Amino acid sequence: MPLLGFGTWQIKGKDAVRSTAAALEAGYRHLDTATVYGNESEVGRALAESGVARDDVFLTTKCPPNRIGRELDTLRESLDALQTDHVDLWLIHWPGDDNVAVWRAFAEAQEAGLAREIGVSNFDADLLDEVTAAVGAKPAVNQIEWSPLKYDARVAEAHRSREVVLEGYSALRGGTLTDPDIAAIAERLGRTPAQVIIRWHLQHQFVAIPKSVNEDRIRSNADVGDFELSDEDMATLDSLS
Template sequence: MTDNAPKLPDLTMTLTEGARIPLLGFGTWQIKGQDAVRATSAALESGYRHLDTATVYGNEGEVGRALADSGVPRDDVFITTKCPPDRAGRELETLRESLELLQTDHVDLWLIHWPGEATVNVDMWRAFVEARDAGLAREIGVSNFDVSLIDDVTKATGAAPAVNQIEWSPLLFDAETLAEHRARDIALEGYSALRGGTLEHPAVLEIAERTGRTAAQVIIRWHLQHEVIVIPKSVQPDRIRSNADVAGFTLTDQDMATLDALGGR
């Protein structure tokens, strides 16, 4: 590590089965081929120890190759992947394909990528519980679910998701959504935090200028202080490093309130 190395936050959350997930992860959506290898390698070099991928991203092999080549021990990295609902009935087959591509015997978190129709969610969730019990996934969760769908799968199986990954940013902040997940002891994980105009919003830019930080760093820090998992993505090594460099400052209560107030606007 050099003097210019990013200062990563040492913040984790303990999930349902005891796995500790770093609140800061590296997202790989829309990153393909050699770009995925290079970006994941840069993330690991920068100190990220949480990687997020999915079957439909088509890059699990590249993420796995980057991790294998990095020299970072597998047990030091939290790996998430996701199964789409069109694989219903073939969940375990899909997971085993993911494990082979990722070059590992288990993932740390496996998510239903988005809700299916009719009884698909409950049927898939039973397969997810089976995978967890078999040790193929340390934790299981969902993505893009609302609370009623979460309650449906929990009631049907007696097993609650550990995580719900949804689109989240200051512009989408909803205190009720956060409270509903906390009441169920379900971790909220946000994606697309740096999209949708957040980086250009005047309130974000004002805080960034005042704190001497980038707009992206402000948004990532906002997630961390809400204890919401965040997975920024980039293919640019300098931006990957910058996005990780969020341990050296704290947003004030007023800053947090200002950003929260952007929700719904």
């Protein structure tokens, strides 16, 4: 699972096709979508037309938890829209009324080869333990809102100790791009605040899925492989929450 992915929340229609295509051209090999985003067909079209081999792209989608009894049908609809026979990661989008029942269906989808890995989103540690104990299958990933301003070492450790990958969303929202400490680090390094935030994720081994419809920013957000944050910088960013 590439640590850097391209998020598609709130990107619709032609913008979804264009921005996903731009992300693939910029080198992203991890795409994140969801049933409720209403853009799986556009993401699938961009991938199919990109010339990038399907096996070279890590593809994630999500299922709303109110599809109890219809989980596999929902996934098959997603696969049709995405023009693929499997996803690399399928997530329960948020906790619902019967997480265990939904998680059992997710385990069935993995057994059937429709999803290579299964995981959750917006779960806390207790819910991770609940579905794992009930079904015997551990979520591979938990996608949660995460950034230097949301950092909690206890939450990070709860994921590490359970061997669950922490994937962050909305990292470039909530004031992170205008935070003075992040801005100061960015200015000193000759980088953008977004690049500093993404680099912070990567050095912590957190997955980041920034999204944008601006092609220059899409490329800039991917340009984070040729610099490192110092231990002091990382400590400063960790202390912002």
